[in-house]
Amino acid sequence: MRIAVIGTGYVGLVTGVSLSEIGHHITCIDVNEDKVAKMQNGISPIYEPGLSELMTKNIxxxxxxxxxxxxxxxxxxEIVYIAVGTPENIDGSADLSFVAQAAKDIAGNVEHNIIVVTKSTVPVGTNDMIKDIIQTHLPNGLMVEVVSNPEFLKEGSAIHDSFHGDxxxxxxDSEHAFSIIEQVNQPFGVPIFKTDIKSAEMIKYASNAFLATKxxxxxxxxNICELLGANIENVSTGMGLDQRIGSQFLKAGIGYGGSCFPKDTKALIQIAGNVEYxxxxxxxxxxxxxxxxxxxISKLNDCLPVISGKKIAVxxxxxxxxxxxxxESASILVTEELIKQGAKVVAYDPIAMENAKSILNPLVQYADSIEDAVENSDAAxxxxxxxxxxxxxxxxFNKMKKPLVIDGRNCFALKAMENNGIDYHSIGRPVSAKLIEAAPI
Structure with a gap:
């Protein structure tokens, strides 16, 4: 089928590329001329494993x-997907101005009956608004059908998720629209769940809110494990063996970030508030x-009560x-607080440093490798x-002044760090390796 995708952000671009891979003819529309010029040459504006290769192939x-x-x-x-951004308003609600503009653009440029598929994450009732806008501005005699088709892609594995989703x-609200969009998606080989529009809108928010809750x-x-001397890895493993709970999203760390969970949890709170709940x-x-x-930062302050003038590797x-x-990355808050306390911050990331330079405090310095970042540092x-x-x-870590590692993602085994003489602090685990892996019974 001939499909247009309005918006080439994370969702729009992955959606367009994936639909082209299963045989549809896709035109992606974006108002950013420089971005479009790069994409026409197969250059992806975002880093996502496998995306650039599929772009080039289908172009x-x-x-x-x-x-x-x-x-x-x-x-x-024949079908138009709306995949524009819905950024967060000051009150936590979703800004639907880009969605409304996309609806007007559709109405002003189509010359036949159309099915519009909303891929953007939008509050319950938004698809009714989209339909009203398009129908109001469509030429006389033309009709629009609107479908809610929320995305469930995980950044870092979005291409895989497109073809292996749950x-x-x-x-x-019509069998005709169900039939057409079901045909569009059947080549993915992923189970299809059909429902009413408002329930589909709510499924997206409810899913993200539940995962954020876990x-x-x-x-x-x-945090309780640390106070009691228990090991969160053993606790989460034991919990996850219960099929009612499951093991996914039970990895302790320094919280969630990204474009979905922070925005969608706040938006759902606002949606509930709109109906006085x-x-x-x-x-x-x-x-x-x-x-x-x-x-x-709290763990670092416990280890180094004064960090002013200290070199901290991030x-x-x-x-x-x-x-x-x-x-919504934790690095934004962490680096800002380190600089506020007078630290010299040297950061390293394999992929995100260019994006970081436009977001983080300009006093953050950047290293070319892990080794360069930690050399002569007071903490990592x-x-x-x-x-x-x-x-x-x-x-x-022996290149540090004195090996001190504070790990927000529990990357290393306690025993290995202890054997290498590293002062190691992680999340929900003992500092000492004495209380690590439970012995098999």
Whole structure:
């Protein structure tokens, strides 16, 4: 089918490329001329494993193109996906101005009946708004059908998730729209769940809120484990063996970040507030996450009561590995607080440093390697569990003035760090290796 995708941010670009890979003819539309010019040459504006290769392949096979011209992109499209941003307003609600503009652009450029698929994460009721806007501005006699098709992609594995996801959710109010969008997605081979539009909108928010809740819950448990001398890794493993709980998202650390969980949890709180419902549980999740992001600073202050003038290495800047996304990353809060306390901050990340330079405090310095970052440093803080960091030779920490590692992602075994003479502090685990892995019974 001929499909247009409005918006080439993370969701739009991955969606367009994936749809082209299963045989559809995709035109991606974006107003940023420089960005479109790069994409036309197969250069991805975001780092996502496997994305650039699929872009180049499908451009060469004439199934994928990019344009800034809405008329060119929309006139021949049978289906249009809206995948524009829904940034956070001051009150935590979703800013729908880009969605509304996309709806107007669709109405002003199509010359036939159209199915519009909303991929952007939007509050319940937004698809009704989209339909009203388009229908109001469409030429007389034309009709629009609107479908909610939320995305469930994980940054760092989005291409894999497109073809191996748990489900594809389709929310529609007509059998015709269900049938068409089901046909579009069948080549992915992923189970399809069909529902009404408002339920589909809610599924996205509810899913992200639940996962964020698991993360904040296990982080609270990890803090209690530290006070009691228990090991959070043993606790989370034992919990995860219960099939009702499951092992995913039970890894203790310094909280969640990125473009989805922080924004969507706040938006759901606001959505509940709009119908006069206080979502107390989710408010707690958000507050716990804010506190957790700063926990490494507290640990550092315990180890080095005065850090003014000290060199602190910060390893990992993106909010998670395998992405260059800095949105809501713990590195923003941590580096700002370190500089506020007078530290000399030297940071390293395998991928995200260019993005970091435009976001972090200008006093942050950048190293070319882990080794350069930690050399002659007074402490090393680990914020992102990149494979390069997890697999580093532990001898590299001997280049520090005195090996002190404060690990926000539990990258290393306690015994290994103790054997290498490293003063090692992690999340929810004993400082000493004496209380590590439970012996098999």
């Amino acid at each position: 060469n096979e004439k199934r994928l193109s990019f344009t800034t011209d809405h008329q060119e992109g929309l006139q021949q499209a 489900r594809i959710v389709i929310g529609a 993360i904040s819950f296990i982080n609270e448990i990890s 206080e979502f107390e549980l989710l408010k707690g999740v958000v507050n716990v996450n804010k506190k957790q992001q700063g926990i490494l 390893l990992g800047l993106s909010f998670k590995p395998n992405t260059d996304d800095m949105r 803080l680990i914020l992102t569990d990149w494979s390069e960091i997890k697999n580093v030779e532990l001898a590299v």
